[in-house]
Amino acid sequence: MTSAQTPQNEQDAPVDPTTTNAWEKLLAHDESIEGSLREWFDADPRRAQRFSHDAADLHVDLSKNLVTAETLDLLLQLAEETGVAARRDAMFAGAHINTTEDRAVLHTALRRPEGASPELVVDGQDIDHDVHETLGRIYDFARSVRSGEWTGVTGKKIETVVNIGIGGSDLGPVMVYEALKPYAQEGLEARFISNIDPTDAYETTADLDPETTLVIVASKTFTTLETITNARLVREWLLAGLRENAGLTAEQEKEAVAKHFVAVSTALDKVADFGIDPDNAFGFWNWVGGRYSVDSAIGTVLATVLGPETFEELLAGFHAMDEHFRTAPAEKNVPLLMGLINIWNVNFLEAETHAVLPYSQYLHRFPAYLQQLTMESNGKDVRWDGSTATTDTGEVFWGEPGTNGQHAFYQLIHQGSRIIPADFIAFADPVRPLKDGEQDVHELFLANFFAQTKALAFGKNEEEVRAEGTDGDLVPARMFSGDRPSTSIMAPALTPSVLGQLIALYEHITFVEGTVWGINSFDQWGVELGKQLAKELAPAVAGDESAIDAQDSSTAELIRYYRSHRTV
Ligand code: F6P
Secondary structure (H helix, E strand, O other): OOOOOOOOOOOOOOOOOOHHHHHHHHHHHHHHHHOOOHHHHHHOOHHHHHOOOEEOOOEOOOOOOOOHHHHHHHOOOHHOOOOOHHHHHHHHHOOOOOOHHHHHHOOOHOOOOOOOOOOOOOOOOEEEHHHHHHHHHHHHHHHHHHHOOOOOOOOOEEEEEEEEEHHHHHHHHHHHHHHOOOOOOOOEEEEEEOOHHHHHHHHHHOOOOOEEEEEEOOOOOOOOHHHHHHHHHHHHHOOOOOHHHHOOOOOHHHHHHHHHEEEEEEHHHHHHOOOOHHHHEOOOOOOOHHHOOOOHHHHHHHHOOOOOOHHHHHHHHHHHHHHHHHHHHHHHHHHHHHHHHHHHHHHHOOOOEEEEEOHHHHOOOHHHHHHHHHHHOOOOOOOOOEEEEEOOOOEEEEEOOHHHHHOOOOHHHHOOOOOOOEEEEOOOOOOOOEEOOEEEHHHHHHHHHHHHHHHHOOOOOOOHHHHHHOOOOOOOOOOOOOOOOEEEEEEOOOOOOHHHHHHHHHHHHHHHHHHHHHHOOEEEEEEHHHHHHHHHHHHHHOOHHHHOOOOOOOHHHHHHHHHHHOOO
16 A cells, blocks of 8 residues: 555544545445355356455455455545545654544554664654663563562562553453463463452452562553552552561561562553552553553563563564555555455445454454454544544444354354354464364364355355255245355464464554544543543442432432442
8 A cells, every 4th residue: 555645634634435436436336236255256266366365474365255346446445535545654653643632643663673764753752762662671570570580579489470450451461361371481370350340359369379479550541440449459468468478567568569569551650659669660652542552561461471572573463564554555455455344344234243253262352352442442423523423433343262153143143134244363273283083173173264254155045955955944044145244364373473463453454444434543532431420429339318319310229229239
């Protein structure tokens, strides 16, 4: 993809996609498009090759989407008319495209290799220098924990690293840890606490030894209620445990916190207020959005447990996908094409949800991670100039690993009344090459992956159902319409680099969709009202009758129910 334009002024109004020539043509195309996937594949034996592209190590087959070459041409025209390439270049260059917060959006700078050129100086900050200096500090810290040089206050080696964070300060680290578990150092594990439901902190710490536990408090703002509350709970648990088991005295408490607590934040002053030594804090910057931050210092838990080398490979994978997105020609640019096909599915084919179905148990938290990435980014109907969006926006992302999902919700994807576009993800190499007798189990697994996308695309018609010996009323129930769109993403293996590529792929897909819709994908004002009301409701929940009476009747009754039923 090339851009003839210079990076756009961050204040430029978004182009209304419905006013473009491409949109008008897409509407007409939607009305006139003929055929089915079966027919398109029959008519063009090279359809799979023509609609498949490689991006870094990912092989992406778009051929089972409900698109023709003309659809893709028109979608690419839409991208041009809505300025996707120019805005992409503006993002990479550090323009303040996060208009409501007047910030640059530079998560791509977190994975630029050392010495990358041209150098990136934004708002007076030498970005590459600061990124690599912080990475160096994180790696030194990680190495000292891994080697046992860093010990707890009683001199014992660290065995468990507990990351306390929520949203972007949790979902990325958990997802990557689960995906790359085989890379964890023996004798060192990560755990995660996010929910303010106190059972989360309780259950996560229940079987841990405070003497061998290190806590990372991860919060971009360091004001998030859940994280700060959980950090206090765990500090209390740790100090009580050390007092009881190791005879910690009141004078040694400060030292214990220094040896067992580190922090990750953009607000280092607040870290100090919490009592964590600023020397034990790793910073990042307000140009990194929470849901785009797993590759920042938020990944300290990963660098520690999986190792600096693994983290470096992860970053290199992100960067490889960034380079693809930045430089690949539009007609082969995978994030661009996938983002545009999502626009086609949502705005023209009326899809409301989007399934992500990894055929890898290690990716079991990937759909949850993508929910924040995509829905907190594009779940908005206000455009970046304050005007209302002119089209449907956002997609409900959801999913589970195959084959589990096959036995739960795939029924709806195969035979439901709405289309649910699905991304299938699979790897040639198994992480655990196990055999059931002579049967390679990974092959059984992948046979399911191939079978599902085939069944969705081509279905089973009446003739085929009858040929199998079914007749009567059962025939319609056993028919599959086909034409259920899917994208297949394959890679040689689930390595750290490939995982980085996958994450960056979805970051850029999200960007493309947001840009076409005119949405600032980098703020999240929609989460504020609930937080504000939770604070305001605290007195009512604690039993202040006048505060309860001041509520709407539903809220007041629910609080009364709580007050009258709580027994412990
Ligand atoms: O409430 C939403 C949110 O602000 C997310 O965007 C963010 O990832 C999460 O909360 C956690 O925020 P923080 O890292 O500042 O604690």
